[in-house]
Amino acid sequence: MRTNDVVEVQTAKLLNIQPHHRVLEVGFGPGVGLKEALGYIGKDGPGKVYGLELSPQMVHVATKRLQPYIASGQLQLTLGDVMKLPYPDNSMDGIFHVNCFYFWDDLHQGCRELYRVLSPGGSVATAMNRTVVEKSVERGLNSYARHTDPQEYMKALEKAGFVGFREEEIGEGKNKMYGYTASKEGKDSSP
Secondary structure (H helix, E strand, C coil): CCCHHHHHHHHHHHCCCCCCEEEEEEEECCCCHHHHHHHHHHHCCEEEEEEEEHHHHHHHHHHCCCCCHHHHEEEEECCHHHHHHCCCCEEEEEEEEEEEEEHCCHHHHHHHHHHEEEEEEEEEEEECCCCCCCCHCCCCCCCCCCCCHHHHHHHHHHHHEEEEEEEEEEEEHHCCEEEEECCCCCCCCCC
16 A cells, blocks of 8 residues: 555544545545545435545546445535635534645635634644655655644644644554644534
């Protein structure tokens, strides 16, 4: 499994997705994280997975890969931007993203939008292999990255209203990474 695939799988796990949850992945790329989230919802679960992606090419790739889930109504993919999420207030039980917040034009606006669409009691999660990100920045491979410090991201989440911040080590060896979660206060959206 590619390192990025491992990060996607681990990040989806951080949300403790239940079969009735509505879950959003922002910046889903080829759809690895979406497929992992769909596995937690299950074939017969009443929940649904949503994906938002800025790249038309990635929407095309994921649509092709995950067509059966789209046809069954379990998955909805949307071309769009985290700066203006096309979902109603309080509509998602969990939100996750991987290798995404680095590139947001306005970190604070992106975090406000995540907060707006997350249901009270819901959680947001991301994970990163800090070593890989740091080396990419050093080598100039992430020249478009604006925000690579996870602490800066957590502060933006806090300013948006999130609480209950956690950082945890996940994975091991070359796949060692850090997961970051926060919640929106209110009634827990889990059973």
